Amino acid sequence: MTFSPELEARFAKMIGNYPPGRQKGALIPMLLYAQDEVGSMTPDLIQEVSRRLKVTPLEIEEVIGYYTMLAREPRGKHHIQVCTNVSCQARGGEELFAHACSRLGLHNKEKSADGQFSIEEVECMGACSWAPAIQVNYDFYYDMTPEKFDKLIDSLRQMQ
Amino acid sequence: MNQPTLLRPPHPLEVRVLTRRFEYPRTEPVWLDEYLRTEGYQALRKALDLTPEALVDEVKKSCLRGRGGAGFPTGMKWSFVDRKSPKPKYIVVNADEGEPGTCKDRILMGFDPHRLIEGCLIAGRAIGSNRGWIYIRGEYRVYIDIMDRAIEEAYANGYLGDNVLGTGWSFHLSTHTGAGSYECGEETALLESLEGKRGNPRLKPPFPAVSGAFQCPTVVNNVETYSAVPDIILKGGEWYAGLGTPRNGGTRLVGLSGHLNTPGVYEVPLGMNLLTIVNELGGGVWKGRKLKAIIPGGSSSPVLKADECDIPADYDSFAKAGTMLGSGATVVLDDQTDMVRVLARLMSFYAHESCGWCIPCREGTAWLKKITQRLDSGVGASKDIDLIDQISNSMMGRTFCPLGDAAAMPAMAIARKFRDEIEAKIQSTQAFVPAPGTRPLVVL
Numbered sequence: 027m028t029f030s031p032e033l034e035a036r037f038a039k040m041i042g043n044y045p046p047g048r049q050k051g052a053l054i055p056m057l058l059y060a061q062d063e064v065g066s067m068t069p070d071l072i073q074e075v076s077r078r079l080k081v082t083p084l085e086i087e088e089v090i091g092y093y094t095m096l097a098r099e100p101r102g103k104h105h106i107q108v109c110t111n112v113s114c115q116a117r118g119g120e121e122l123f124a125h126a127c128s129r130l131g132l133h134n135k136e137k138s139a140d141g142q143f144s145i146e147e148v149e150c151m152g153a154c155s156w157a158p159a160i161q162v163n164y165d166f167y168y169d170m171t172p173e174k175f176d177k178l179i180d181s182l183r184q185m186q
Numbered sequence: 187m188n189q190p191t192l193l194r195p196p197h198p199l200e201v202r203v204l205t206r207r208f209e210y211p212r213t214e215p216v217w218l219d220e221y222l223r224t225e226g227y228q229a230l231r232k233a234l235d236l237t238p239e240a241l242v243d244e245v246k247k248s249c250l251r252g253r254g255g256a257g258f259p260t261g262m263k264w265s266f267v268d269r270k271s272p273k274p275k276y277i278v279v280n281a282d283e284g285e286p287g288t289c290k291d292r293i294l295m296g297f298d299p300h301r302l303i304e305g306c307l308i309a310g311r312a313i314g315s316n317r318g319w320i321y322i323r324g325e326y327r328v329y330i331d332i333m334d335r336a337i338e339e340a341y342a343n344g345y346l347g348d349n350v351l352g353t354g355w356s357f358h359l360s361t362h363t364g365a366g367s368y369e370c371g372e373e374t375a376l377l378e379s380l381e382g383k384r385g386n387p388r389l390k391p392p393f394p395a396v397s398g399a400f401q402c403p404t405v406v407n408n409v410e411t412y413s414a415v416p417d418i419i420l421k422g423g424e425w426y427a428g429l430g431t432p433r434n435g436g437t438r439l440v441g442l443s444g445h446l447n448t449p450g451v452y453e454v455p456l457g458m459n460l461l462t463i464v465n466e467l468g469g470g471v472w473k474g475r476k477l478k479a480i481i482p483g484g485s486s487s488p489v490l491k492a493d494e495c496d497i498p499a500d501y502d503s504f505a506k507a508g509t510m511l512g513s514g515a516t517v518v519l520d521d522q523t524d525m526v527r528v529l530a531r532l533m534s535f536y537a538h539e540s541c542g543w544c545i546p547c548r549e550g551t552a553w554l555k556k557i558t559q560r561l562d563s564g565v566g567a568s569k570d571i572d573l574i575d576q577i578s579n580s581m582m583g584r585t586f587c588p589l590g591d592a593a594a595m596p597a598m599a600i601a602r603k604f605r606d607e608i609e610a611k612i613q614s615t616q617a618f619v620p621a622p623g624t625r626p627l628v629v630l
Binding site: 040043044045048050051052053054055057058059079081085088089091092093094095096107110111112113115116117149150151152153154155156157161164165166168 | 190192274283284285286287288289291292317319323324325326327328358360362363364365366367368379380381382383384385400441442443444445449450451481485515517519523527528531532535538539541
């Protein structure tokens with residue numbers, strides 16, 4: 027399988043970052059960056075990474091089972107992650123998550139039928155002083171309110 | 187690379203060392219040009235003229251202690267690395283910031299990335315290393331991109347590479363992304379993850395200073411710890427130590443969150459009174475309410491009741507008060523907070539993040555979650571409070587890594603200090619009787 031030239035360049039550089047013979051170190055970064063392009067941990071992707079890093083597919087499966095950001099199934103185009111841990115909880119994170127679910131008509135870890143949105147309740151994302159916080163893919167949104175959330179969803183829909 | 191202003195205007199009580207380049211309302215990181223204009227890489231130049239022993243001594247003198255949570259003296263940690271070992275020595279930055287309440291490392295990486303690079307270089311020089319990694323949690327892609335760009339600048343200008351500033355010493359540095367795991371913030375689990383494996387912790391000893399990344403001697407420190415090093419070398423360990431209290435050197439970042447008027451990340455000298463931090467920097471409890479409790483060092487630290495909070499915020503004073511300074515994350519809770527709900531949320535976090543490697547943690551966190559959710563949903567009983575205590579006690583000190591303790595400590599503290607409140611919640615829900623023929627909501 028082939029990747030974009032940018033990703034190929036990143037991989038080429040990445041493998042050199044680990045000691046000789048220990049290129050397995052690049053496994054987790056490689057999977058995550060590849061997922062950004064491919065969408066999820068497809069069998070093709072696992073085969074390809076296995077070949078490049080000289081690790082067995084089983085070793086890759088072990089890793090995929092452990093890390094929450096590595097997804098077996100593609101997530102929505104806009105993957106919405108709402109933190110409800112203690113700092114966000116104190117400032118309305120749980121209410122925000124409930125609002126987000128009903129607004130999108132989704133339950134935790136579900137994806138909309140058109141593939142545009144998916145939602146997940148997540149643990150602390152390190153934005154505690156600006157709580158409640160959400161992340162859409164890799165973008166943070168701070169000091170959220172249900173009103174701000176609705177506006178954000180509207181603007182994301184218009185991006186389509 | 188524009189980011190929203192996460193900074194607050196400087197407060198008169200702050201002492202700005204780490205954050206001295208953070209004028210408000212900055213949105214751009216300090217890139218190399220600006221860094222060089224403001225004494226950037228001067229400490230590295232000085233360090234290159236000093237012996238490794240002198241560097242370690244200077245850090246020892248500064249009384250700098252690890253800012254990631256454990257508070258271990260940094261200079262001592264560095265001195266554990268055998269510089270004469272034939273193996274390569276490695277520098278690892280723990281930027282897997284995930285302790286609930288903690289949001290300081292992102293500020294340092296997001297606004298002053300070269301400070302961290304310079305700290306890594308000096309640490310590398312001190313232990314005779316030629317290679318380092320910055321392990322950043324996967325969710326922080328924006329900060330990974332900032333660090334990558336800063337590293338590129340440093341390579342292009344001779345601060346990193348095969349010949350650092352023409353000295354013939356080589357030092358290479360790169361970022362390494364995590365992929366969603368709180369456990370990988372534990373140093374040995376982080377090293378496993380760096381090697382491309384599941385983030386299960388290793389048995390200690392051997393400690394990373396003896397056998398760390400790729401089974402070589404390794405220094406693992408937090409972002410904030412490395413970031414403090416350039417100023418220590420530039421201005422002297424004694425100057426830095428003098429900013430804090432005895433054995434608790436320097437300044438540190440506090441991440442204020444929860445029910446406050448002005449939550450934010452502030453820099454304070456070690457030893458500032460906790461109530462001063464909350465009332466002055468944090469602007470006091472919001473909505474005119476009263477303080478109920480403070481979680482003073484990240485979610486793993488035992489909670490302090492309002493009447494226990496009038497203490498200096500340093501490692502030793504907090505230990506005396508039965509809690510810990512941890513990562514400097516201060517979560518403030520007002521008098522309307524339902525402590526049972528807080529407890530249940532925290533326990534569901536630890537149950538989710540337990541890696542399952544050892545039984546006391548895997549089973550303990552799962553049971554603590556079940557019991558606290560039972561209490562929270564109104565079908566608990568008084569004996570559950572004793573059960574929390576018993577389970578927590580069985581976990582303490584019996585797990586591979588500190589995650590077990592991290593779950594047990596807050597559970598025990600909340601169950602003991604807020605027993606009345608938990609009892610009251612149980613009493614208030616006793617009137618609930620299931621309709622005939624229905625099953626209870628939760629079955630033990």
